Amino acid sequence: MHVASLHLYPLKSCAQLDTASLEITPRGPAGDRRWLVVDGDHRFMTARQHARLVGIRAVPAAGGLRLDAGDLPTLHVPVPAHAPRRRVTIWRDSVDVPDAGDAAAHWLTRYLGTTARLVHMDDAARRAVDPAFAAPGDEVAFADAYPLMVISQAALDGLNARLPTPVSMTRFRPNVVIADSAPHAEDTWSRVRIGDIEFDAVKACTRCVFTTVEPATMTRDPDGEPLRTLTGYRRTPAGVTFGMNLIPRGTGTLRMGDPVVALG
Template sequence: MKVHSLFVYPVKSLSGIEVTSFHTDDFGPVGDRRWMIVDDERRFVTQREHPELARVETQLDGDRVVINIPGEGEFGLTASNDELRVLVWRDWVKALAGLREASDALSRFCRKPVSLVFMPDSSFRRVDAGRVDEYRRVGFADGFPFLVTNTASLAELNTRLEVPVEMRRFRPNIVVEGADAWDEDHWQSLSIGNNRLSIVKPCSRCVMTTVDPSTGLKDAAVQPLRTLSRYRRTGEGVIFGQNAIHESPGLIRVGEPVTVNQSE
């Protein structure tokens, strides 16, 4: 087994970036989901209600995040010194407001008032304490620093679909190849180079999997979520991929070997 591909998502719910390697820090992949979009009630905004956000591209210019908004142009994201509390799922978190130019352009694109916010190092959002005893942090990701998926599981799903889908729909950080389909259900931990990841829980999927990442439109003819629900529904929900946490900062590269500890 080895790492097939790697992705980072600088802004929650905007397009991801495929990379050949990434460093990890306390939050997870460096820079992953440190930015987020909120509405005028400071609640998080995602592709679930605004699928068109898939069309907003992200780039990295050194440590700086740049977004390209259709019809508006490119904007470098810069955090101000203005602190505010924002809501991501059930967590109210300290954040810094982004400068207004990018937020105003994104508001015009979404046709509603939205703002870009940044999670600074001084903010601490804890991963689900019901799943992880250690006092570990996460950025604006849904709940855990990593999502790991398996190319064979996608291939198996695609045999059941009239139109195959890309892995991009499932927004993983680490994609593994060389395992059998759905082997990830039994993984307890992964070693990738000098990095060790603990598998925390299966990832339950939502309507974002029905959004075409290239067009930002929901596909009526492509039904990965409905198809998965027929044979991948568990007490955790409709499952594709595994959420994970890491033991320490490191570097993960495409092509690195992956070894697995499995449950009984």
């Protein structure tokens, strides 16, 4: 098994960035989901409810983030320094994070057509991983629940063989895609080494309506695919699963082609 591709999502729910390497930190890939769009009540917004979020291309830039979407002018957002902090809600967690300012809020509000603000997870912010699946001190940024997620290419191939119209891996938003494995090999892992870094494989990734959003068109599949088909053969007591959530047990760099070794 080896790494087939690596991906980054600087802004939660934004367009996927393909990369040749990922710097792994305790919170996951450096720069991954460190920015978040929130509504007027400071509650997180995702493409589950606002599919147009996947049309935003967010690219890390010197000292901040560059945002592009639609016909809007490019916006450069500096990392907030000495900015007001906001208590934002993401799932059941409340996190104290700095606000990225009015220019970003106006840009996002104009693009989404609803009140929105941008916040940033800095080093002072803390969000713990669910202790039922983590060790004391494990943290996550603005990913749904875990620092990073891996999927085997064979799992997608097996799904596409069942679908009337194939879908791309962008529907599932992994950080790491594995080649030359059995379909859903990741289901069997409890620990894995990718390159020189070991990870705990802690929980299969449960899937929702987000998988029905086609990033290229920012629209939902009218037949509820691929979630409808996945439900037919990937339903578990925990939900419909596809991919595996990982917690790093080291730091370093993942690269394309790195070997992948199941350790347990």
